[in-house]
Amino acid sequence: MESCSQMTDDVLDKYLHSDCQNGFTKQHVKEMIVSYLNLTFAFTLTVLELIYEYSSYILLAVALYFLLLILYRSYVNPIIFKKEFTEIGFEHIPPGPDRDRIISRAQTAKKIGSKTPPPFPNGWFAVAESRELKNGGVLSIDALGQNLCIYRGEDGVARVVDAYCPHLGANLGIAGTVSGSCIECPFHKWRFGENGACVSVPGVEHAPKGVSIKHWTTVERDGAVWIWYDAEGRDPLWVVPELPELKSWGYRGRNEYVVSAHIQEIPENGADVAHLNAVHTMSLLSGLGEKYPLLNDLIGCHVWSATWTRNEDHTATMTLTHDYKIMKFDLGHVDVKVTQIGPGHVRLFLSTPVGPILVSQSVTPLGPNLQKVIHRMFSPTYNAPFAALSVKAEGAMFERDIVIWNSKRFVSAPAYVKTDKTIRAFRNWFAQFYSENSIPFREALQNPLDW
């Protein structure tokens, strides 16, 4: 106590240069400090006593809060987890006012590789989230080298048309309005019906014949609006079947990313069996295993095995087994059956110890080397909390691939080894989605929609 008092004296001597400053003597100041310290001590003691006395209630309240939060995000307000393009794979660029410019320059300088396949393969591509397109709603999206207007008629049907009005070129997706099943241009109020034909013009008795806007074949599946893109102008070469499970399973949220890579690179990841144990082994629970490999046994790690098989049509099948292992103990066995449907759609059925989850992935080319990738989660009601959790967990696994994609280039003739035979098979299979009039990569780069 004496030494404490001595310390207080020393401090006061240092900062109070005379015995009298602003009317206070050193003794006054000392008494004031001591009384404040006493008060603080008494207050802290009382709070700690209260916490101790009511600890079980407090623990219960915290547990209840988290339980309610999980239930709310699982059943009422599903998680939408989005990351900015600059957040993944650019950690080596320090924060600062020039960061975006440096990333943009790195992207411009990135080599695209030789013999890069056409950037927009033929197939179905997701252009909007079904639940975000309300009746009478209008959206605008630039994808597949197109400017598109997406709208939902008052009849509840989602439709997609080219963005530009054939009259004077106003963009229907920006300020267009919906009337019945038609989209109305904001500039002179021309209306276009469901097949894109102009159906009325204000002040004109008959709509002009032969005037129409291109409309896109559209379907809604897995919580998204898809359009059929085909360089030859053909009708859809396949239909995407509805999933009977989704009649009773609920939507549990989604993660969304923008990736700088050729579209083919994303599904190729499924056939690239060798990368699984290189990229996806480290535990999601802690990054410590990455820094200190000796800790891997204690923290645990993900163990994978996979097969990839092409089918004789527009689909390919992958089977994947996942185990989370700590030492020799297997804490999380998950079987995944993956169906790749065309170039831009994948369905992953996860059989987990707590129930099934469907992950529906869409890949949509926003530009020749820029993809929007979304994973939507669905599950039965009883498994909703786990499916909601997987929005972030699956996203964290996927981000490890994005780190690679965002700075890699396409290699048309890789140095294949034995373990890469499925990559070669994948490329042969994927080639079916390019056709005679597929726009070449370098030509597509002339488009102002490029990265």
Ligand code: FES
């Ligand atoms: S520009 Fe669309 S109606 Fe005139």
Ligand SMILES: [Fe+2]
């Ligand atoms: Fe991967």
